[in-house]
Ligand SMILES: Cc1cc2nc3c(=O)[nH]c(=O)nc-3n(C[C@H](O)[C@H](O)[C@H](O)COP(=O)(O)OP(=O)(O)OC[C@H]3O[C@@H](n4cnc5c(N)ncnc54)[C@H](O)[C@@H]3O)c2cc1C
Ligand SMILES: Cc1cc2nc3c(=O)[nH]c(=O)nc-3n(C[C@H](O)[C@H](O)[C@H](O)COP(=O)(O)OP(=O)(O)OC[C@H]3O[C@@H](n4cnc5c(N)ncnc54)[C@H](O)[C@@H]3O)c2cc1C
């Protein structure tokens with residue numbers, strides 16, 4: 038069994054900051070991620086090669102490499118079989134990793150909401166289209182509508198524009214007033230590097246609409262246009278891609294499997310980022326949707342605290358807590374979903390993409406458990422990661438228990454989940 | 467409010483009882499403290515199977531399977547009824563040697579079956595490992611999706627006037643049922659169908675027998691029948707030891723449901739990786755291709771086991787209280803038969819098979835209910 | 838002429854040249870082919886790009902249900918739309 042004094046799950050900004058801070062001590066630090074390189078969502082790249090356009094990222098990655106933390110990629114956590122042990126999968130091989138301290142930095146995913154046509158090829162999450170582009174898809178010359186809500190929209194639009202996509206428009210559902218309040222918050226907070234509004238200049242003149250949202254994606258076997266509305270006027274924008282996400286939801290499945298206490302949808306932590314379980318810390322989006330700055334600072338606090346550098350950890354917390362909290366609150370206020378978004382799906386529209394469960398099939402039920410059992414909603418391979426937050430927004434349902442494996446694994450790998458040397462049960466016929 | 471019958475527990479057994487009683491004209495209430503069909507009924511495999519471990523078990527499973535066959539045309543698509551048959555496989559000649567006796571028993575009971583040579587077995591299920599000694603096919607056995615089937619029974623009952631109440635029953639005796647909020651409901655008869663939860667009947671010798679299952683992603687055509695090792699009966703019979711057996715089911719979705727395990731004395735609903743690993747290893751030893759199949763979710767459930775492995779169906783010493791419990795690993799199959807037999811008994815109708823072997827009076831006990 | 842950095846994959850039997858580092862999901866998009874057909878037969882492609890939504894599942898070298906969004910292409914890789 039591999040052993041790490043400090044094990045960090047997730048190599049986005051929070052995990053990178055945590056690993057870097059923890060490895061300053063002489064302790065063994067292991068940082069793992071299911072991608073093939075560090076960076077998480079915002080700093081996702083194919084390699085560790087420097088990126089002249091993002092010096093902040095480069096600095097963070099250089100410190101990480103120099104810190105002495107061990108890095109492990111293409112590795113997914115799939116179980117927490119006993120206190121102090123995580124089970125991981127890479128390829129079809131299972132490894133159990135023992136830890137003294139664990140830092141969860143599992144980030145967030147986009148909230149996707151159903152609307153007519155949202156399952157058409159060509160429609161994806163905003164971050165989803167960005168990832169596809171970073172994954173080698175030439176977006177140059179393609180007409181793209183970016184829609185939904187959240188600071189990610191502008192970041193994605195800027196990234197796609199830089200890759201010479203033809204950004205038809207950005208449709209942000211929040212009102213201009215909300216956005217203005219948010220913009221002034223950014224200017225006055227230390228959150229300058231939460232890229233956000235700063236990118237506007239890079240949109241190359243693409244229209245940026247507030248109070249505007251998609252009501253349908255049209256096309257036969259691929260997207261051909263998007264129907265947008267601002268509540269009074271409705272129009273169509275012909276396009277090849279719709280990058281559409283409704284802000285973020287935290288990835289808290291591992292924390293939930295470990296039995297950490299929650300505060301609403303988020304993992305509850307103290308000033309040192311400690312969860313309800315003494316040797317488990319949590320930083321970044323699972324704690325609050327607070328963007329890059331929050332992730333970096335919380336990650337550093339967790340890394341320091343997990344290695345007994347308590348004074349530095351506390352000092353960091355004192356220096357930043359108030360402004361980070363204010364930023365979280367502002368983000369929440371700015372990108373709150375308007376009620377119209379919850380009525381976009383027509384009865385025949387699919388809500389659960391894995392199992393093709395339609396909106397009308399869910400209407401008779403009053404809970405996630407009942408709907409799941411009777412309609413198969415959430416029973417597919419994503420196990421409700423996409424339709425769970427959607428039905429939570431639409432119906433107020435709370436998805437229930439997380440179970441191992443955290444994501445599907447080959448049956449042969451499942452056998453290796455057993456911690457003991459494979460001893461057969463007492464009697465096998 | 468006065469009811470003819472109050473049924474406690476809306477698992478598949480309670481829902482089937484509600485349907486039988488309500489469609490026969492009785493005024494029925496069914497009380498469930500959680501969500502209908504979300505306990506053991508949501509955890510079971512849904513194999514509608516004729517089992518010959520005792521004459522009484524064979525009689526009830528055969529009768530119940532027949533009722534399922536009659537129901538099949540009316541079942542909604544969500545019930546996923548599929549008459550895929552059961553294919554029992556013999557790992558060695560010793561297991562194969564038992565097949566002809568088994569076939570005689572099935573034939574005598576009027577149940578169609580056939581014996582498969584190793585070659586025929588291999589062509590019927592090409593994914594099975596080579597070198598098996600043969601098989602025994604029961605073609606009319608079937609598979610359902612239990613929660614949707616239970617829901618269908620419940621809806622039929624509701625369409626005939628049944629009232630569904632959400633409450634926890636804390637006492638059931640002497641024509642009255644007390645709810646957790648102290649409400650008392652009066653009724654002619656009470657049917658206790660609380661599955662593996664025996665808090666209303668604490669003196670019953672029902673033990674929880676934990677089982678594990680794993681569902682895979684979709685691999686349509688990989689297997690065609692519910693495939694079970696002939697050694698299954700041996701393992702299912704053991705009352706003390708933990709055991710695993712090869713038992714896989716093709717779902718209508720193309721998914722494969724992999725079972726099965728049996729454990730006593732483990733009331734923790736969490737996964738037991740040791741037993742799960744042994745169960746999956748056994749499945750792979752029969753179907754090597756399962757090794758690379760993507761497993762989506764694993765879960766556990768509790769069977770309600772009686773000492774003689776037969777269910778408890780019928781009246782208790784308190785003549786207003788009836789039981790429909792203790793179905794072990796056959797409650798989906800036997801829900802239809804048990805409900806019909808109980809309704810026959812309540813309505814003084816003649817029944818198609820004798821109720822006697824399942825009567826609770828065979829089990830010595832002081833009381834069925836909290837006094 | 839294949840560039841030194843290009844590799845060849847097959848998408849539904851059709852050869853396709855992609856740059857090294859291209860993900861299998863991007864190869865499907867380049868070939869204008871969906872990754873999978875849904876349970877009711879609709880074409881689908883990746884949505885989240887981060888291994889969570891499972892919409893990018895496809896058949897890779899004969900193995901079903903492989904997520905393609907985080908999977909780099911390699912020379913000779915066979916990609917098929919999963920039915
Ligand atoms: C034939 C069949 C096929 C299935 N296929 C799939 C599939 O493809 N994908 C999949 O994900 N799952 C599948 N399932 C499993 C199913 O969704 C549940 O996962 C399973 O029934 C129990 O899982 P769990 O223990 O993880 O409970 P969960 O699903 O996590 O939750 C069980 C719920 O039941 C409640 N509960 C617990 N005890 C009781 C009680 N006594 N009474 C009432 N409610 C209670 C809990 O509070 C909780 O809300 C299948 C089940 C069956 C029977
Ligand atoms: C792993 C496994 C595999 C199986 N495979 C098969 C198979 O292939 N074929 C087959 O035929 N059978 C199978 N079974 C058995 C079958 O699932 C059960 O026998 C059947 O589901 C029992 O149904 P039930 O209605 O008696 O119990 P349950 O479904 O448990 O229902 C009891 C209900 O009563 C409610 N309740 C309990 N106490 C109270 C109270 N005080 N007040 C109000 N409500 C209460 C509960 O919430 C619950 O909803 C399997 C079981 C397991 C565990």
Ligand code: FES
Pocket residue numbers: 882883884885886887888889890891892893894904905906907
């Ligand atoms: S695109 Fe969502 S898992 Fe690959």
